[in-house]
Amino acid sequence: MNSKFQNISVEEIERRLKDAGVNPTTQRIAIFKYILCDADHPTADQIKSWADKNFPKVSLATIYNTLNVLVDAGLLRELNLPESDSVVYDKTLSEHHHFLDQQTGHLIDIEGDQIRVELKLKRQLKISEMDILLRGTQN
Amino acid sequence: MNSKFQNISVEEIERRLKDAGVNPTTQRIAIFKYILCDADHPTADQIKSWADKNFPKVSLATIYNTLNVLVDAGLLRELNLPESDSVVYDKTLSEHHHFLDQQTGHLIDIEGDQIRVELKLKRQLKISEMDILLRGTQN
DNA sequence: CATAGAATTGGAATAATTCTAAACTGGACT
DNA sequence: AGTCCAGTTTAGAATTATTCCAATTCTATG
Known part of the structure; x- marks a missing residue:
């Protein structure tokens, strides 16, 4: 029930992005799906590592852009823990x-x-x- | 009673440093006194600005060194607030x-x-x- | 299919903090 | 007073997360 790793369809991801007023581009869908389904409080760098294995190219700038877009749209939260130099992203709203x-x-x-x-x-x-x-x- | 700006003598500052096992050098005394008596949750940069007005020279590296020494000795706490890029230092223990x-x-x-x-x-x-x-x- | 606005990109820029290696200090012992 | 030494301070380089920038590429719409 409390599983971290969920299965959410690409269609559902797209719908959520659109509902939040975010243009559902390929990169945004992929990154958002990764965070929602596979990741657990990831950092931008962890997302980048994952992306490097699953896409021809996603630039780090795009990952930061996308994360900021998702946070601004209220689809993610950012957490700044004292013990880490990097921001982690939280899917739980x-x-x-x-x-x-x-x-x-x-x-x-x-x-x-x-x-x-x-x-x-x-x-x-x-x-x-x-x-x-x-x-x-x-x- | 709850005043942020206290008057603590240099002798008292020295004693506290010694009691905590910290060698009371000129710079450490000055910085610690500033934090205890005059500052309110300062950042390293704010301490540097203050120091520049009150000393011939204190390097930024020394300020960071000193802050780390004081934190390690349990004389200060560091706070990492999400809304700021800089660590602030807290005299309240x-x-x-x-x-x-x-x-x-x-x-x-x-x-x-x-x-x-x-x-x-x-x-x-x-x-x-x-x-x-x-x-x-x-x- | 042309085109404009948005998205993406690589690399440079920024900013807080740490690292490094050299220079300096101050107390302990002559 | 003079020497020594460990500890401290220093300037500047290095590091690291993130943002900025200018150029390129997409994409939705007419």
């Missing part, structure tokens, strides 16, 4: 947080319903977003 | 989190006692650290 396994470096999504936060702020703050990063180990 | 004012870009410490988190994790995870970043606006 529902409210969620993250757990980083300090032994393996593996990043796991934690759905929003698994964390309840109670704020007792002294200041008058209007909170619009909240990022939580848990660190630790898995048994 | 007690458990706390952060609020980022999306209008001003200002970063505010939120003490640990103002946030209560209840975890209902499905997986068996042993949590050792938790970073929370709130975003929003101030009234």
Whole structure:
């Protein structure tokens, strides 16, 4: 159920791109499908490595362009973890947080319903977003 | 009480450095004092700008060296916020989190006692650290 | 099928940080 | 005071992720 590796048809990918107002080009479809179906919080470089094995040519610039387009369209989120120099891309759009396994470096999504936060702020703050990063180990 | 700008004597700074096993050189004392007394979540570049006005010469490499030494000694923490390309340094060592004012870009410490988190994790995870970043606006 | 606007490309540019090798400092021992 | 040495500082080169740029290639539409 919670499988990271899904099978989504090219048609479905195209439809999602169009619905989000993104022109579904060959490169965008391929990159988006890879992220949705095969990858797990990939970096631009990991996407590039994968692309090099599966396409005649996709330039790194196109990968960055595409990722930015997808993020701007709300189809992906970018995550900037302190422990990595590279941005990783997150296909999960529902409210969620993250757990980083300090032994393996593996990043796991934690759905929003698994964390309840109670704020007792002294200041008058209007909170619009909240990022939580848990660190630790898995048994 | 919650003042960001404190007055701590050079002797006290030296003592803290020594206690943490850090050789209290002129540059380290100056930089550490600046962070503790005058700065608010500064970046290396901001420290460099300040240093340029107050010293004949402090190289940027020394600033980075010093910051790394202080972080390794547990005298500072580094924060890597998604919205900035640069690391910022945090003098507050007690458990706390952060609020980022999306209008001003200002970063505010939120003490640990103002946030209560209840975890209902499905997986068996042993949590050792938790970073929370709130975003929003101030009234 | 012509064409304009969008997408892609390779390579140069940028920016934060680290690396390197040389020069400098300051305390310990004469 | 003079020498020595480990630790520190320095300037500048190197690294790395990402963006920029100008030129080329697609693609949808008339």
